[in-house]
Amino acid sequence: MSALLPEDRRWLDAAVRYATPFQGTTAENPAVAALIVLPSRQTVLARAVTGRGGRPHAAAEAIAAAGFEAAGSTLYLTLEPCQHWGRTPPCVASIIRSGIMRVVIGVADSDPRTAGASLAQLESAGVEAILADHAPSRALHVGHIMRHTAGRPHVTAMLAMSSDGMIGQVGAGYERHVGPAARQWMDMLRARSDAVMVGAATARQDDPALAVTLPGLAADTPLRVVLAGAGGIDRKVNLIGGFSGYRTMILAENSVTVDAPVSVEVIRVAGAEGRPDLGKAMQALAKKGIQNLLVEPGQRLVGALLDTGLVDRVVLLTGTSVLGPEAVSAVPGQVFTDVLAAQGFVGCEREALGGDNLMIYERAARPH
Numbered sequence: 001m002s003a004l005l006p007e008d009r010r011w012l013d014a015a016v017r018y019a020t021p022f023q024g025t026t027a028e029n030p031a032v033a034a035l036i037v038l039p040s041r042q043t044v045l046a047r048a049v050t051g052r053g054g055r056p057h058a059a060a061e062a063i064a065a066a067g068f069e070a071a072g073s074t075l076y077l078t079l080e081p082c083q084h085w086g087r088t089p090p091c092v093a094s095i096i097r098s099g100i101m102r103v104v105i106g107v108a109d110s111d112p113r114t115a116g117a118s119l120a121q122l123e124s125a126g127v128e129a130i131l132a133d134h135a136p137s138r139a140l141h142v143g144h145i146m147r148h149t150a151g152r153p154h155v156t157a158m159l160a161m162s163s164d165g166m167i168g169q170v171g172a173g174y175e176r177h178v179g180p181a182a183r184q185w186m187d188m189l190r191a192r193s194d195a196v197m198v199g200a201a202t203a204r205q206d207d208p209a210l211a212v213t214l215p216g217l218a219a220d221t222p223l224r225v226v227l228a229g230a231g232g233i234d235r236k237v238n239l240i241g242g243f244s245g246y247r248t249m250i251l252a253e254n255s256v257t258v259d260a261p262v263s264v265e266v267i268r269v270a271g272a273e274g275r276p277d278l279g280k281a282m283q284a285l286a287k288k289g290i291q292n293l294l295v296e297p298g299q300r301l302v303g304a305l306l307d308t309g310l311v312d313r314v315v316l317l318t319g320t321s322v323l324g325p326e327a328v329s330a331v332p333g334q335v336f337t338d339v340l341a342a343q344g345f346v347g348c349e350r351e352a353l354g355g356d357n358l359m360i361y362e363r364a365a366r367p368h
């Protein structure tokens with residue numbers, strides 16, 4: 001296999017930056033970016049990202065845009081191109097036909113229908129193919145990789161806290177713990193997720209809409225999922241009975257009563273005491289094409305997800321208010337960040353958002 005050139009990583013970095021805002025719009029396919037670059041001039045001839053809903057694929061779109069000029073160029077792809085017939089023809093065949101001389105791939109596809117086979121196919125057709133093992137491409141496609149290797153989505157738990165580590169007051173319903181800049185950041189993360197999930201208790205007490213309220217991005221509101229408990233769920237809550245035009249799903253254990261309009265999809269999974277088994281609930285979401293799941297949990301749901309090892313990333317937004325010792329903490333009787341550290345989470349990103357503080361924690365080991 002040929003060597004990676006210094007400019008290759010820069011172009012892959014650019015491809016990842018290009019694809020990032022499209023995350024959350026392409027499920028069940030990953031948001032892949034393709035850049036066709038003229039090597040002699042180091043300029044972009046054409047570029048494309050996976051289309052809304054997963055099609056068309058980025059490589060095929062970029063090749064179509066470049067036309068005959070693609071001959072002799074280099075194609076940068078954040079993910080290995082498909083070499084199977086799905087709902088679109090294989091991208092590898094388009095690449096070979098285009099006259100592209102060199103393909104640099106960020107990360108191999110974990111979809112078993114492709115799984116490294118494209119590289120061999122390109123090489124045997126005389127196209128130089130390089131697997132860069134590019135960490136930002138791996139991070140971009142972590143949900144797709146998890147879906148194919150672990151059979152579940154990549155799970156991010158997002159919590160907003162007071163400065164004394166509390167997530168709410170008993171019986172108070174929805175409260176704002178952070179200011180507008182932090183709330184916009186939270187909205188952006190919703191937009192870039194394939195689904196956003198809350199427990200039934202939060203759906204009832206806070207009655208959220210879970211919509212993306214950023215100007216122009218309402219259509220990027222992800223699938224809204226309510227995890228029903230033993231008490232079931234009914235159409236009195238906004239997420240189920242309110243008219244919004246956004247897709248909603250209920251995940252419920254086989255035996256519980258669910259009262260929902262036909263527009264709400266109800267998925268039944270096995271469980272115990274009226275609560276879905278969380279691992280099975282995640283598998284059901286992966287089967288529906290969800291790659292990146294955002295959970296906005298209360299105390300019980302975050303505890304249950306952490307106990308079952310189903311959280312990959314934690315986003316913590318800490319405001320300036322003080323709720324006092326009678327309020328509800330993220331984990332009863334413990335400092336949340338200590339619990340995260342004990343479970344192997346490490347802080348990997350920190351940012352000030354207005355007067356609030358954003359911290360992102362990830363598990364030390366990531367799937368390969």
Ligand SMILES: NC(=O)c1ccc[n+]([C@@H]2O[C@H](COP(=O)([O-])OP(=O)(O)OC[C@H]3O[C@@H](n4cnc5c(N)ncnc54)[C@H](OP(=O)(O)O)[C@@H]3O)[C@@H](O)[C@H]2O)c1
Pocket residue numbers: 158159160161166167168171172173174175177198199200201202203205206227228229230231274275276277278296297298299300301302304
């Ligand atoms: N600050 C924040 O970021 C934030 C975010 C979300 C919520 N909250 C606050 O948290 C409060 C609600 O918290 P909560 O602890 O009562 O509830 P929760 O964390 O929202 O979730 C628990 C709910 O999920 C259901 N559930 C279904 N399957 C489950 C399973 N396998 N494991 C655990 N739960 C399962 C539970 O059913 P059962 O009824 O059968 O137990 C219950 O209805 C609200 O007041 C809200 O304001 C704060």
